Amino acid sequence: MDRTDLRNCRSLLFLPASNPRAIEKARDLPADLIVLDLEDAVREEEKGEARRLAVEATNGGFDGRPVAIRVNRAGSRHFGEDVTAVRHATIDYLVLAKAETGKDAHDASWLVAKPVLAMIETPRAVIDANVIAPSSAGLIAGVNDLTAALGLPEQKDREGLIFALQRIVLAARAADIPAFDGVYNRLESDAGLEAECRQGRAWGFDGKSVIHPSQIETANRLFGPTEEELEAARRLVAAATGGAERHDGKMIEAMHVEQAHRLIARARR
Template sequence: MASQTHRPRRSCLYMPGANERALEKARGLPADTLLLDLEDAVAPDAKLTAREAILSAVKQGGYGYREIVIRMNGLSTEWGADDLKMAVSSGAKAVLAPKVESAADIHVLDKALTEAGAPADFGLWVMIEMPKAILHIEEIAATAAETRLTTFVMGTNDLAKEYRARMTPDRIAFQVALQLSVTAARAYGITAIDGVFNDIKDEDGLINECEQGRDLGFDGKTLIHPSQLDTANRVFAPSHNDVEQAKAVIEAFADPANAGKGVLKVNGKMTELLHLDEARRTVAMDEAIRAFETA
C-alpha cells in the first residue's frame, strides 16, 4: 500500500455524516479520501446523531484503501471538542478543522488532539477559508514542523462569501489565495487540496477547474458528489506520457555512462538533476494509484 508521502489524494469526497445511507455507499466509491462531514453538511439539531452515525460507520470498517478524515465543527462551537474526541477514538486517519486563522489555532488543535490521546501519526487537516488564514498562511504552514498539521483544504465557497466575490469560471478572485496556499504548502511539506466545484451537472466546468487546480500545483480536489470522482481521479493522476517520461529520466540518470552529468537530453528534452526528484515522485504516485485500483 502507498506510503503517506506518495499517498494519492486525487479525490476527496465530502459525505454528510447525518446520512447513514451515504456512509454505507461510500464503502464502494472510488474515492481516495472520504471527508465525513459534521460541519456544513449537518444541521444543528442533527449534529449529535451524525456524530454517532460516523463513529459507528468508521468502527464498522469496510472502507478498504479509502482514507477516512472527519470534518469537525470548530472548537469554539458547542460540538467541536466532542467531535475531535470522537474522531480520535474512531479509527479515522485525521480530523479536518474549519476556519483556522493563525498559527495559534493550529497549536490549540494539536494540543487538543494530544489531550484526546491521538497517536503521533494522526493527521490534522485544516480548511483554508478565511481571509486571515490567507494573510497568515506562511506562519500556519510553518507549524507543520512541530504539530500534526499535514494538509490544507481550500474552502473556496467560504472565501467567496468572506471576500464578497463572484465564483467565475477562471476563479480570478481566488488566484492569490490559491497560489499562496500552494506556495506555503510546498515550502513546508504540506499536502494541498483544491476547493469544490459546485455545479454537479457541468462536466466541462468540472474538468476545466480540475485542470486549473492541477496546473496550480494542487494534489487533488474536494468533491461534493460521487459523479465527480472519475474526473478528479483522472486529471490529478500522472498521465501515461508523464509516467513514461519519468521512467526514462530515472533510467538516464542511473546509466553509468551518465555518471557525474548534471544535464541530459531525455527523449529530446533537456533534463537536469532537479527533474530527477519529480520523476521519482511521479513514478511512485503512479504505482500507489495502481495499488489502490487493484485493492
C-alpha cells in the same frame, strides 16, 4: 493509497455524517480519502446525531482507505462536543474547518491525537497559511467560504481566487505537506469540473475535494499522471547520465530526474 503519504491522495470525498445511506455507499467508492462532515453539511438540529453516526461509521472501515472527520471550527459552540466524540472514532485524520492560526491546528491535533488537515477558508487564514501549515498534515482550500468572505461574484475561471489558492500551495510546499483544491459546486462531472481539476493541478494542488460520487473518477484521472507523462518520465530517467545534459530538445539536470522518479513512484502507489 499509502495511508502515510497524503500526496498520493487525488480525491477527498466529503459526506454529511448525518446521512447513513451516503456513508454506506461510500464504502465501495474509489475516493482516495473519505471525509465525514460534521460542519456545514449538517443541520443544527442534527449535529448530535451526526456525531454518533460518524463515530459508528468509522468503526466499519472504508475498504482500507484513510478516513477523516471534519469538525466545526475551534471556538465554535460545537467544537468541544465534536472533538470529544471524535476521540472515540477510528480515523486517520481530523479535518479542521476554518483554521485561522497555528494554535488552532496544533490544539485540535493534540485534543484528538490525530494529524490535522487544516481548511483555509478565511482571509486571515490565507494571510497566515505559512503559520498554519507547520502544525498541519495538509491544507485544504475552502473555496466557497473564501469566495463569500472576499465578496467575489460567481466566476467560472476562479480568477479572483488565484492569489489565495497559490498562497495555500506555497505555504504547503514550504512546510513539505500536501495541498488540496476546493470543491466544484455542480454535482455532476462535467466540463467545468474537468477544467477546475486541470487548473488545480497546474497550480500545484495534489488533489481535489469532491462532493458527489460522479466527481471522483474525474478527480482521480486528472490529478494522477497520464500515460504520456509517465512515458516521458521513464524516457528521461533512462537517458539521464548525471549533470546538465540535453534530452528531447531540452536541458535536464538532477532536479528533473528527481521529478520524473516522483511521478513514476506516484503512479505505482
